[in-house]
Amino acid sequence: MGKVLEVIRVSKRFLGLQALKEVSLHLEEGEILAVIGPNGAGKSTLLNLLSGLLRPDSGRILFQGQDITHLPPEARTHLGLGRAFQIVQPLPELTVRENLLVGARFGKPQVRQKEAEAWVEEVLRLTGLERRAEALAGELTLLEDKRLELARALATRPRVLLLDEVMAGLRPKEAEEAVALVRRIRDAGVSILFIEHLMPVVRALADRVVVLDYGEVIAEGTYQKVAQDQRVREAYLGRGA
Ligand SMILES: Nc1ncnc2c1ncn2[C@@H]1O[C@H](COP(=O)(O)OP(=O)(O)OP(=O)(O)O)[C@@H](O)[C@H]1O
Structure with a gap:
């Protein structure tokens, strides 16, 4: 294992x-x-710096050893750094399959159409959207929307996926399904960095947790370790978040 x-x-x-x-x-x-x-x-802010929507004032960001600090978002996507958003952003008038094809072509423009199509079928299977492939993206349920957002990010063939509170708004049962899906994505070979407010999701999903407070890292370790950390407890209690 290395630092990706x-x-x-x-x-x-x-x-x-x-x-x-x-x-x-x-x-x-x-x-x-x-x-x-x-x-x-x-x-x-951290996620926006990682995906290239913002530039840092100082410091560096390395992706697979390469300095990407000043690369624009598209170049990062092409290298294999994907992002899924809290606010789902599919093209509503296109079908699920068409949306994924757009993602696949955008992520790897050099890939041939046939190869992109085959990859899209694999993403549909992985994300459980096979039966909804012909549905218009604008007609999906919230959980299907979330699946599509993850699928669109996956369609770009990322090595690393950044997830921005993708569970927000889901009921507990739905969040469980989404957790299982994120695990499957990792098992398919994608490393994942996610930000999340829902602690049951963090506990269920994270191998490791980094805690920020006022822009600084105040703790790092397993969920159990950071949950018992005095500074972490004070940070959360102090502002009732
Ligand atoms: N574009 C901006 N201009 C000015 N201030 C900003 C901007 N973006 C974020 N901030 C400020 O920077 C700080 C960090 O914000 P950020 O959104 O990164 O925190 P967060 O941990 O994601 O918060 P939340 O959990 O509420 O989404 C906040 O005080 C916020 O008000």
């Missing part, structure tokens, strides 16, 4: 506000890593 993604002393300031301060963390090959923290801790 590495954040080295990354800082980001918005006007007067230090959103991230010298944050260092890494994702191991084959790992599911949760980044948690109270509201405003800097989780979304």
Whole structure:
């Protein structure tokens, strides 16, 4: 196992506000890593820096050993760094299959149509969307929407997948299904970094947890370890998040 993604002393300031301060963390090959923290801790900022929507003021981001700190989002997707969003963003007038094909072509433009189509069929199977392949994306249930968002990210053939609170809004039973799906994605060879507010999901899914507070890493380890950490408890209790 090696480090597939590495954040080295990354800082980001918005006007007067230090959103991230010298944050260092890494994702191991084959790992599911949760980044948690109270509201405003800097989780979304971190994800936006990783996917290229924002640039850090200082520090570096390495993907499979390559410095990607200044690469735009598309270039990161092409390298194999995928992202799924909390707000699902499919093209509603296209079918599920067509949406995935768009993702597959975008993720790896050099791949031939036939190969992209075959990969899409595999993604449909993996995400349990086979029977909904012909449905319009705009007609899906919330859980199917979430599946499609994960499937669209997978269609780009990522080595690493960034998940932005993808369980938000799901009922507990649905969240369980989504947890099982994320595990299957990891088992298919994708390393995963996710941010999440729902602690049962973090407990069920994460091999390791990094806790941010006021833009700094305050704890890191297994869920059990960080859940007992005094600084973590105070950070959550202090702001009632
Ligand atoms: N574009 C921006 N301009 C100014 N301030 C910002 C911007 N984006 C984030 N911030 C601020 O940076 C801090 C970190 O925000 P961020 O959204 O990364 O936290 P978070 O941990 O994702 O919070 P939440 O759990 O509420 O989504 C917050 O104080 C937020 O108000």
